[in-house]
Amino acid sequence: MVESAPMVAAGAEDAEDIAGLRNRLARWMVDNGIGQWIPGEYPAALVADETARGEWFLWRDKSATLVAAVRLVWRDPDFWGADDETEAGYIHGLMVAPEHRGRDLGPRIIQFCADRTLARGITRQRLDTAADNAVLRKYYTAQGFIELRETTLPPPFRGTTHVVLMEKLLAPAYE
Template identity: 75%
Template sequence: MPESAPMIAATPDDAEDIAKLRDRLAQWMVDNDIVQWAPGEYPAATVAEEVARGEWFVWRDETHTLIAVVRVVWRDAEFWGADDAEAGYIHGLMVAPEWRGHDLGDRIIQFCADHTLANGITRQRLDFAANNPVLRKYYTARGFTELREAPLPPRFQSHGTINVVLMEKMLA
């Protein structure tokens, strides 16, 4: 297991691997009757645009295999609407299935908190499909407070999820 979270800024070469990991996890969700992501809904071209804006971070193991990623943005009107405020918005937190159980999720959330604070921002936010009680419990246990449910942006509603839970955590 890696000793520390060596998250680094993604490069254009990472976009395809990030999209493939998301599709792999989306297929796992479909196979396990979890209605959240659909394979193919987040293409590498979209990831590449976001990488170019400095939004994605990657974690590769010693063999350079992608094991985890996360996207951090400072505004998120698409999901938060009129309540869009400056915050470290966590999106696309993904851990390769073979790395589950190594506390990488917690370490990535801490990386996001540190990155947010380093940018002078003291609020962290995230969203997830409202029909996912596992994520609700997970993020609540990590100090996030549920603010409300909101409609999922239309471009993500094609596979049955219509609402997201919006959560927030104030950072010290």
């Protein structure tokens, strides 16, 4: 089993840093022809509202620089529609700062989300990725997610037109 990341709950004071990291990654995606995120489409005010609901978690290094962030929610009707009735830990906005890539932080963050999901008695993780992002589709498949279906990207996002909905069943830990 992969060790969980040292994530902590984000506060409103972290919203600017989280939105800034997302914009950095969005700019990189646009510059590299990846239609996933668009700079500016996820403002700090929205992140602040989500942190107030306890949805964002982050990882800072010893110098307090943001290393990674992730949003974990328990319902996701915008992306999953009627299938949202299924209890799951929905992963959104998994981000690793570019200078920290290649250190296997993604699997640790996914495991952190799995641990929180299992702690709620839920045995299913879900996420989405751009349908035309073959690299992320392959990555999430390697992390144990299976592709369930493709659907239209909901508003207000506009980085792509379609997303693939993916799911991973979690095995509860027994002592």
